Amino acid sequence: MTAGATVAGREIPPPPDERARARSRKRASRRNVGSALLFLSPWIIGFVVFTAWPLIYSAYLSLTDYDVINDPRFVGFENFAELVSDPKVALALANTFLFTAVQVPLYVIVSLALALLLQRASRSAGFFRTIFFLPKMTPPVAVGILFLLLFNGQNGVINQVLGWFGIDGPAWTTDPNWIKPGLIMMSLWTVAASVIILLAALQNVPEELYESARLDGAGFWRQSFSVTLPLISPALFFIIVVNTIAGLQTFDEAYTAFFGAGNTTYSNDAALFYVIYLFQQAFEFLNMGYASAMAWLLFGLIMIVTAVQLIVSRRLVYYEGEAPR
Known part of the structure; x- marks a missing residue:
C-alpha cells in the first residue's frame, strides 16, 4: 500500500x-x-x-504643495494640471525630444562606423579601443566646460579649424539655432561604450555567412544590410533604447555649459532640457511637489517611448536561432 x-x-x-x-x-x-x-x-x-x-x-x-521648509499640503492633481499650462514645460519637452531624435541616430551611426573600423584594425584594435574609451572616463561637468572652450564662437577650436578651410563658423554657444547642434556634436564624445558593444557583436557574426554572401555576388553594402545588420540588431536595439532614455534625461553637460553658477552671458532657452527645468523647480525654486509631478510625467513618457520601441523591435530585431520575419 x-x-x-x-x-x-x-x-x-x-x-x-x-x-x-x-x-x-x-x-x-x-x-x-x-x-x-x-x-x-x-x-x-x-x-x-x-x-x-x-x-x-x-x-x-506630486500630489502636494511642498517647499521643503513647510509641511506638504495635499492639492490633488493640481500640479499635473499646471504642467499642461506651463509654457516652459512645453519648451523643455520640445528641446528634449528634438535633441534625442537627432542625437540617438547620429550616436548609433558613429558608434557603428568606429566599430567597423576597429574590426578591420586587427593588430592595433586593443590600442584604439583604449584611445576611444578614454573620453568616456571624462566627468560630464568637464565635458560641459570643454564644450564652451571648443565651441566658443570667437576663439573656439572648432571655429578655428573651420577657418582654415575658409568657413565662417557659427556662434555655437549664443545662437539659439546652433546651441542644440553643438550639444549633439559634443555628446558624440562619449560613444566608446557603444563602440565596444557593437565591436563584440560584429566579432560574433560567423565568417562563413560573409563567404556565402560573396559567393552569391553580394558586395559590401548588400552584405551589410543582409548579414551584418540583422545579426547585430539585438546590440543595436539595446544601444538605441539605452541612449534614448539617456537623451530624454540630458542634464549634466547642458546645465554646466548654460546654467552653471554665475552663467548669465548666454540666452539658454534653446538648451533648457526637461530635466534641467525639473532641477530648477526642485532645487532653485523649491517647488518639490511640482518637480515630483514633472518627474512622473517624464517617467510616463519614457515608458511610452520604450514600449513603442519594443513593439517595433519585434519586426526589426533578429535573435540567434530565429528565422527572419
Missing part, C-alpha cells in the same frame, strides 16, 4: 521515515531560501531605501 493512500475515505499517513525525509527536505529548502535572502539583503535594502521608497514618496509629493 502506497504512502498517503486512502482506505474507506480515510487517508493513511505516510510511514515515519518518509515523514522525516519530507521534514528534512522542507528544512533544507527553508535554509536555502534563508541563505539566498541573506546574500541578496544588501541589494534588497539598497533597492528599498534608494529606489522603492523615493519612488513612493515622490508619487505622494
